[in-house]
Structure formats: C-alpha cells, structure tokens
Amino acid sequence: MVNDLSTPLTGRKRRTRRSGGRFRFPLARVLFLLIALILGGAILRIVLVEDPNGGRPSQEVAITSTRDANAVANSVQSRPATITADPQQYPAGTAPLTTPTSGTSQADNRFGTLPDLLEQTSDGDIPRMSSTGLTPFDAYKRPAEAGALADGPKIAIIVTGLGINEQGSLDAIDSLPNAVTLAFAPYGRSLENTVSAARTAGHEVMLEVPMEPFDYPQNDPGPHTMLTGETPRANLDKLFWLMSRFGGYFGVINNMGARFTASAADMGPIMEEFGARGLGYIDDGSSNRSVAAQLAGANKVPYARAGTVIDANPARASILSALASLETQALSSGSAIGIISGLPISVTTVSEWAAELDAKGIALVPASVLMK
Numbered sequence: 607m608v609n610d611l612s613t614p615l616t617g618r619k620r621r622t623r624r625s626g627g628r629f630r631f632p633l634a635r636v637l638f639l640l641i642a643l644i645l646g647g648a649i650l651r652i653v654l655v656e657d658p659n660g661g662r663p664s665q666e667v668a669i670t671s672t673r674d675a676n677a678v679a680n681s682v683q684s685r686p687a688t689i690t691a692d693p694q695q696y697p698a699g700t701a702p703l704t705t706p707t708s709g710t711s712q713a714d715n716r717f718g719t720l721p722d723l724l725e726q727t728s729d730g731d732i733p734r735m736s737s738t739g740l741t742p743f744d745a746y747k748r749p750a751e752a753g754a755l756a757d758g759p760k761i762a763i764i765v766t767g768l769g770i771n772e773q774g775s776l777d778a779i780d781s782l783p784n785a786v787t788l789a790f791a792p793y794g795r796s797l798e799n800t801v802s803a804a805r806t807a808g809h810e811v812m813l814e815v816p817m818e819p820f821d822y823p824q825n826d827p828g829p830h831t832m833l834t835g836e837t838p839r840a841n842l843d844k845l846f847w848l849m850s851r852f853g854g855y856f857g858v859i860n861n862m863g864a865r866f867t868a869s870a871a872d873m874g875p876i877m878e879e880f881g882a883r884g885l886g887y888i889d890d891g892s893s894n895r896s897v898a899a900q901l902a903g904a905n906k907v908p909y910a911r912a913g914t915v916i917d918a919n920p921a922r923a924s925i926l927s928a929l930a931s932l933e934t935q936a937l938s939s940g941s942a943i944g945i946i947s948g949l950p951i952s953v954t955t956v957s958e959w960a961a962e963l964d965a966k967g968i969a970l971v972p973a974s975v976l977m978k
Contacts, residue, residue: 718805719853720745723884730850734883741884743908746856747974748810751785759936761963762787762943762973763956764859764888764912766814769794769801769852771948776803778953783960784808787973789859792816792851793828801852810972812888813855815848817863827862834866838875845876856974857886857908864893874901881905886977888912890945908977912943917952925955936968941976 722736723745733742765782768775769790779788779800788804789812790797804811816827818834830844849858858880860867867873867889877898880887886908889898892915902909913935916928928944935942946952963970 718802724853727846727850729847731853732846732849732883733853733855733885743856743884743886743974746810746854747886748785748787748808748972750971750975751969759933759968760941760971760976761932761936761968762910762941762971762976763916763960764789764812764943764945764973765948765953765956766859766861766890766945767791767948768804769797772796772800774948774950775800777950778948779804779807779809781953781957782809783957783970785970785972786956786960787812789814790852790855791828791861792830792848797852801854805854810974811855812973813849813851813858814861815845815858815863816861817866819862820865822865825862832863832866832872832876834869834872836872838872841872842875842879845879855885857888857977859888860890860892860898862892864895867893867896867898870897870901873897877901877905877907881907886910886974888943888973888977891915891943908974910943910973910977912945914942914944916944916946916956917949920947920949920951922951922955925952926959929956929959933966933968943973943976 719731719733720736720740722738723733723740723742724731725734735741763782764787765778766789768778768788770793772794775790775794775796776799782788784807786809788809790801790804791814794800801811816829816831818831819825819827822831822833830847832841832844877887878901880902882905887898887902888909889896889911891912899909899911901907914928914932916932917925918928919925925946932942932944946956960970
C-alpha cells in the first residue's frame with residue numbers, strides 16, 4: 607500500500623490544480639452574455655417600436671379652426687361668387703385691349719398680341735406674318751375715322767421716345783387724341799404698363815429701332831444699335847432682341863441712323879426682314895441720304911417718310927409755328943407727317959392744336975393711314 611507521505615510532491619500538486627479547475631465559476635462569460643442581451647433588447651426596441659420621439663417630453667394642444675369665421679370663404683364654398691371689375695379701370699362697354707382679330711384667334715397676352723402673329727425666339731416672341739397671310743401691319747394699325755377717309759388734307763403725328771419715363775408716357779397717352787401714333791423705345795422698364803395703356807386707349811403703337819448716326823459713338827442711340835460694317839447676322843440678332851421687347855406694334859421707326867440708313871448693304875437685310883414679317887417702316891426724315899424708300903419698295907414694306915420735327919425747339923411758340931408749317935404742307939400735298947418727343951410742353955401744345963384741326967378742314971389720322 608502506497609503511503610501518501612511517500613508520494614512524490616510534484617504529482618500531487620498537479621492533481622490538485624486539475625481538480626480545482628472543474629469547479630471555477632465563469633464570471634467573464636456571464637457578464638459578456640448579459641451585455642449581449644441588453645444590446646439585443648435595445649436593438650429590437652428600435653426596430654419594432656415606431657416611436658422616434660420616445661422619451662421626449664410632449665404635450666397635446668387642441669387646434670381651433672377659423673374656417674367658419676371667414677364669411678367670404680364660406681360664401682365662395684357654398685355658392686358661386688361674382689367678381690366685379692373696377693369701373694374706373696375698364697369702363698362699361700370697352701375692352702381691355704383694342705386689337706383687331708381679322709378672323710384670327712383673340713389676343714391672349716399682356717400686350718394684346720395675336721398668337722398667330724408671334725414667333726418664339728431665344729430673346730422672346732417677335733412679330734411674324736401668319737399662315738393665312740395676315741400681317742402685323744394690318745392687324746395692329748388703327749383704322750382711320752370714317753370722315754378722315756374722304757378726300758382732303760390729312761396730318762399724322764408720331765410721338766417718339768415713350769416708355770422710358772412711365773408716368774410721363776401715361777400722361778401723354780391720356781392727353782393726346784387716340785388718332786396720334788405712339789412710338790416706344792425698347793429700353794423702358796415699364797413697357798408692359800405703358801404699351802398696354804396706349805393700345806387700350808386706342809392708339810396704334812410703333813417700335814423705335816436704334817441705328818448708327820454719323821457721329822457714333824459720341825452720339826449713341828442705345829444698346830443693340832445696328833451698325834454699319836457688321837455682318838448682317840449680327841445686326842439681325844440685334845433686331846430680334848429689339849423686336850422682342852414688346853408686342854402689338856404695326857411697324858417700326860428709326861431712332862437716329864443717318865449713317866446706317868444711307869448704306870444699302872447694311873439697311874437692305876433689315877428692310878428685307880421687315881417685309882418678310884409684315885411690318886411697316888417710317889423714316890423719321892432726319893437724313894436726306896436714306897435709301898429706306900427704295901428698299902421698302904423692293905421688299906413691299908408699307909412705308910412713309912416724316913417731313914417735320916415739330917419740337918426741335920421745345921418752346922410753345924416754336925412748336926405752334928412748326929405745326930402751322932405742317933398744315934401748309936398737308937394743304938398743298940394732301941398729307942403730312944410730323945414727329946414730336948414726349949416732352950410735356952410738346953404733348954400739351956399738340957393736344958390743344960389738334961382740338962381745332964377739324965375746323966380748318968384738316969383730318970388728324972393715324973400714321974399707318976398715310977403709309978404706302
């Protein structure tokens with residue numbers, strides 16, 4: 607029998623260590639399992655419970671409806687509403703825009719232009735001849751009064767430079783007889799108001815096109831001025847921009863342009879474009895070297911030439927003297943066209959003069975009536 611005292615110490619020590627390892631408590635594994643259970647529970651709550659604001663303080667507040675307090679809204683909801691226009695804005699029996707339709711669709715934009723007479727470009731809509739042959743000249747010109755069509759002397763007055771000063775333009779529109787033709791510069795910020803007001807009042811309107819004078823650039827008509835020596839394409843691009851500034855005009859009139867209108871090579875493509883689009887052209891008469899008359903005839907463009915700048919000296923006595931000369935011209939040749947600026951003194955003097963014109967046996971007519 608083996609005695610414990612005789613057993614080697616190394617063997618006994620090994621058995622004791624092996625026997626103690628079987629009963630040690632696995633604390634680390636238990637802690638790891640507990641942490642995993644906590645994390646798993648949190649994840650399951652986020653996934654399964656739709657409460658993004660959970661844990662945040664909240665309060666329910668009743669919302670009181672004010673719908674029934676609005677009598678106008680309740681009336682519109684319960685029955686048809688009648689909207690009455692301001693009688694001072696559009697008097698009874700008149701239309702917002704006086705645009706002849708000539709068998710085409712009615713006007714549909716702020717300038718009263720006809721859809722069939724519009725071409726869309728990158729700069730905006732520009733006038734064109736319709737597929738039925740209707741031209742902007744025929745659609746937008748103002749017909750003369752019945753008495754003015756009879757044989758007898760006739761005078762047309764064109765007011766230039768409108769649209770830049772909104773209030774001054776509106777005052778001129780209100781003061782002048784509706785037979786007076788109004789020409790608008792393409793640079794005004796309020797063209798929507800002034801052009802629409804002019805056409806609503808019964809005036810026919812024109813577009814002013816800036817052209818190169820002899821002393822350019824010391825005397826500059828404005829941006830997009832058509833210049834001699836530039837390619838026809840470059841000048842046409844400028845023309846398209848100018849023509850897109852507003853609509854409803856029956857023709858154009860030059861602003862300056864003594865050098866440009868004297869050059870057939872430069873003026874020719876422009877006049878050809880007017881003819882293709884059905885626009886009229888009036889020469890302001892400032893240059894005796896202008897070839898506009900010949901080019902207009904070759905391209906079948908309705909044309910006229912103004913003979914007198916009435917307010918070259920913007921004083922009442924000088925303006926009345928120029929108007930008397932215009933009367934003499936009309937009596938001798940049958941017709942005359944005068945040009946004035948939109949200065950208040952010019953507008954007032956012409957308005958008073960026009961009131962007495964019938965008594966002299968002379969008819970005041972729109973400029974388009976005198977164009978061939």
